[in-house]
Amino acid sequence: MSFSPALIRQDFPIFERTVREGKKLVYLDSGATSQKPHSVIEAESGFYKFHNAAVHRGAHQLAEEATDAYENARLIVSKFLNAPGGSDEIIFTKNATESLNLLAYSMGNAEGTNRFALKAGDRIVVSEMEHHANLIPWQQLCARTGAELGWFSVTPEGRLDLSAIDSVITADTKVVALTHQSNVLGTIIPLEAIVARAHAVGAVVVLDACQSVPHMPVDVAALEIDFLSFSGHKTLGPTGIGVLWGRKNLLDELPPFLFGGSMIEYVTMTDATWAMTPAKFEAGVPNMAQAVGLGAALNYLSEIGMENVHSHEVALTAYLLEAMREIEGLKLVGPNDTHLRGGAISFMVQDIHPHDLGQYLDSQGVAVRTGHHCAWPLAKALNVPASTRASLYLYNDESDCDALVHAIVGAKKYFGRF
Amino acid sequence: MSFSPALIRQDFPIFERTVREGKKLVYLDSGATSQKPHSVIEAESGFYKFHNAAVHRGAHQLAEEATDAYENARLIVSKFLNAPGGSDEIIFTKNATESLNLLAYSMGNAEGTNRFALKAGDRIVVSEMEHHANLIPWQQLCARTGAELGWFSVTPEGRLDLSAIDSVITADTKVVALTHQSNVLGTIIPLEAIVARAHAVGAVVVLDACQSVPHMPVDVAALEIDFLSFSGHKTLGPTGIGVLWGRKNLLDELPPFLFGGSMIEYVTMTDATWAMTPAKFEAGVPNMAQAVGLGAALNYLSEIGMENVHSHEVALTAYLLEAMREIEGLKLVGPNDTHLRGGAISFMVQDIHPHDLGQYLDSQGVAVRTGHHCAWPLAKALNVPASTRASLYLYNDESDCDALVHAIVGAKKYFGRF
Amino acid sequence: MQLDSLYQEVILDHYKHPQHKGLSSNFAAQVSHVNASCGDEIILNINLEGDLISELTWDGQGCSISQASVSIMTDLLTGKTLDQAAIILKSFSDLMASKGTSAGDELVLEDAIAFAGVSKFPGRIKCSLLGWMAFKDAAIQAQSRK
Amino acid sequence: MQLDSLYQEVILDHYKHPQHKGLSSNFAAQVSHVNASCGDEIILNINLEGDLISELTWDGQGCSISQASVSIMTDLLTGKTLDQAAIILKSFSDLMASKGTSAGDELVLEDAIAFAGVSKFPGRIKCSLLGWMAFKDAAIQAQSRK
Numbered sequence A, B: 001m002s003f004s005p006a007l008i009r010q011d012f013p014i015f016e017r018t019v020r021e022g023k024k025l026v027y028l029d030s031g032a033t034s035q036k037p038h039s040v041i042e043a044e045s046g047f048y049k050f051h052n053a054a055v056h057r058g059a060h061q062l063a064e065e066a067t068d069a070y071e072n073a074r075l076i077v078s079k080f081l082n083a084p085g086g087s088d089e090i091i092f093t094k095n096a097t098e099s100l101n102l103l104a105y106s107m108g109n110a111e112g113t114n115r116f117a118l119k120a121g122d123r124i125v126v127s128e129m130e131h132h133a134n135l136i137p138w139q140q141l142c143a144r145t146g147a148e149l150g151w152f153s154v155t156p157e158g159r160l161d162l163s164a165i166d167s168v169i170t171a172d173t174k175v176v177a178l179t180h181q182s183n184v185l186g187t188i189i190p191l192e193a194i195v196a197r198a199h200a201v202g203a204v205v206v207l208d209a210c211q212s213v214p215h216m217p218v219d220v221a222a223l224e225i226d227f228l229s230f231s232g233h234k235t236l237g238p239t240g241i242g243v244l245w246g247r248k249n250l251l252d253e254l255p256p257f258l259f260g261g262s263m264i265e266y267v268t269m270t271d272a273t274w275a276m277t278p279a280k281f282e283a284g285v286p287n288m289a290q291a292v293g294l295g296a297a298l299n300y301l302s303e304i305g306m307e308n309v310h311s312h313e314v315a316l317t318a319y320l321l322e323a324m325r326e327i328e329g330l331k332l333v334g335p336n337d338t339h340l341r342g343g344a345i346s347f348m349v350q351d352i353h354p355h356d357l358g359q360y361l362d363s364q365g366v367a368v369r370t371g372h373h374c375a376w377p378l379a380k381a382l383n384v385p386a387s388t389r390a391s392l393y394l395y396n397d398e399s400d401c402d403a404l405v406h407a408i409v410g411a412k413k414y415f416g417r418f
Numbered sequence C, D: 001m002q003l004d005s006l007y008q009e010v011i012l013d014h015y016k017h018p019q020h021k022g023l024s025s026n027f028a029a030q031v032s033h034v035n036a037s038c039g040d041e042i043i044l045n046i047n048l049e050g051d052l053i054s055e056l057t058w059d060g061q062g063c064s065i066s067q068a069s070v071s072i073m074t075d076l077l078t079g080k081t082l083d084q085a086a087i088i089l090k091s092f093s094d095l096m097a098s099k100g101t102s103a104g105d106e107l108v109l110e111d112a113i114a115f116a117g118v119s120k121f122p123g124r125i126k127c128s129l130l131g132w133m134a135f136k137d138a139a140i141q142a143q144s145r146k
Ligand SMILES: Cc1ncc(COP(=O)(O)O)c(C=O)c1O
Pocket: A260, A261, A283, A284, A285, A286, B031, B032, B095, B096, B097, B098, B131, B133, B134, B179, B181, B182, B183, B208, B210, B211, B231, B233, B374
């Protein structure tokens, strides 16, 4: 089957609607959240209609079926990521933000000889291109433990500056937490040297894969990383579901984060001990229907093939970058070729403020995002307080890119009147 | 309109199915999770089909519509609880467990003169009938801060023992966190004296309302409490959504919990400041479709009227308690009348282990829960390591109670063979 | 085109030619407000003579709506008493909350009625209020220092 | 009735008349395992003579499946070598994972094949494995102390 965005779009009910007085919806905001195919929406509502019950608890048929469905979703995720330890390595959270906070808080709960216990003199390394979700939790963990935050800076072209890798990832570094693909620049970071250096000093590597897992094959075993997080809602899945993957032995050593039902082994009024991984990290009745929906989303993507999704997006990115080069006054924020680059394309157009540009694009049916894209330090480092971002996905095609380009030209005319 | 469980059941698609080889589904496990009406399932899928976009972010029509839908859900919740400060007092979490952990972690993040900062000598008060979700987070907060955990004990009849209230809620008490209705005993606790004493010593009152908000009118202003949590999935709503309500001035003073996008005011590489309440407590792309689904659930309940739901359940509880009295060898765990009591009814039958009893009931289509019901310390205090729980909701009627009673008698025969 | 109700000529005019931009060297109060969702920033200086707003100056960056709004606001409020300013602020806030159902009170708001169209664009209401919220804050601070 | 495949007579018999119940006063290792989802608890004592399991005793509380399983297990494994026990344990675990597709190897499992029906009830597999997991743990501990 050849890759056809037009056919794919037929699986997504939202494309049957129009926006702004009958205009075709040109959705270029999948970097914020993706649209959902029928199969995902039906998996979630099917759970409620046919199998709804609390998992791991009730002694009845519905509870058995719900548990099966939920644990099957865990298996699907583990296979999608090629988790070496299987489904025990998959923890369901509410979004990637929670996954990263889970890690930071759990490390903060570590004491004594636990490998995750942090103290003054220890170091956590991030980069200047982090989303706030992979920056502030680590800032706060440093504040609580006395550890120090270090970071890779970003080159003017929007690449990680790895020239001083050994003095950024020092011998005292315990955690290296990086975004796999920048949600602003589209940059995909090269991991080999970073992982090698991190492991050489005994640090764990945490990957914020929010913008990579939805868009390209990600094999955690091959990448040799230690933890990874992504969000269901950016991966064709439901809202309210995220994933934390971690190596089994590391998850076993990591203290728990949220406390409550189903994560315990034994409880008295004054003390408690913990269940095994992954139950240890899933307190309370979980987001069952959403996990099932995420399973359906990953099945949908697997059927199309992540290699195919990625090639499609790279080709489309090349097409759009090429077209943008023709627009006078348009300045890219991020790499201007497709080498190690995904389909998040940020830009500025003359002195039209991104918020105004976005508003005009919206009036033409073109949905983009504007602002600092939750990466304010990056915006400051590049001296681009705000930009406009178009982000591509499997349901976009050249006509969407053409519509964007056409609307940008229109905006220049509209705001140039004065 | 008179209250008709039979008509209500028609709104719930799951009752169209059968279990265990064609048996009618007798669902008596709503204390674990409730079933969902069509309107809730459709609200959630409708969000994906027609309005899906990241809230508070994109500069386009879908983002506006999604934001409207999400904020409208917040308004519905605030009205349902009669929140004095309106929708700013409503925080969406993933479940009640997260709501309670949010409080405990946020208090743990408080420092210096912040009213929530805890130190050795301070006291947190819970009860012996707490669900693990309202116990372990406070145990852990005590361990982190050096504060001491105190608790109300439970009388043999399953009531809170308030006889020593002044020595339990001491002058040093900063937090009193109690379950409004026990998920095991059905006991509803009397709040007036507790709230008066707590406020007299300057403590805040946290109500775990998981088992009350779904089943009776709960007016946070009238109760004069300070914080309240409940879960969407027990309230006819979707999984993956919970609520924390708090007084605006208290939420304003409370430090944030999860860190990331949308909860910030300003961010640099080394530091950050926070957005206003409630954004401060909602990091990342939220569980938007689930919030919208919860709004639909509360609208459904409001239309029926929470007073009506409650009277129905009290009447049904009386009916079931009466019928159970006739079963020889059945021993109730919890109050044996309907005074300050909801429809969670736990019991033991002779020496049939609850797990075996539950299994037999399941074979007859009757879904209950067995075990310690995530309240292990209570199980130990009452010397009932495990029990069987039937929990009633608006879609249950006398025929469900009859089916349960009939199946219990059958179980006695089945296991009495040997 | 609906967009034209947002981008009134007077708004784009103030955006291109902002008034009172450039911070005064002395001030009774200085406040800095940001719109965290888009990164817009405004610093506002206020000077009082008794109850009279004698000077409002500002600096900042942001979209046409936020910049034009603060420009028009400083024009409008300079020379007014604090009580008058409070009435104007209230009128402007009400207009922003009107969801496009109000045209605004031209006697009170003068040029600021150009923002009536903004109230139909929920994503932009925060932009147009940024400067006004800064003013509210600055006025309180300046008064509390008297 | 499907339930009968779960509640085999031999299971209910061991439940009513548990074997090897009552903890020995001395032991090479003692372990305590709980099934957190239902509150079942088992304490297991093991004694070895060389590689031979000379004594298994236990105490605990729980449902018929968990209690009968540990009772039958202690009957079965007493007098076996650790290597033989490992084979039996593996065979029992496989049976539990079979989702009702296997009848169990009677030559290896003897009375324990009565649990074949349990594998069709996912909620009960943990119950039947509770004692066996305790044994696995105890055997490792006892050996490491040698
Ligand atoms: C009294 C009580 N508190 C807290 C909880 C935890 O709720 P959830 O699992 O939805 O977080 C429950 C239900 O499991 C409960 O019954």
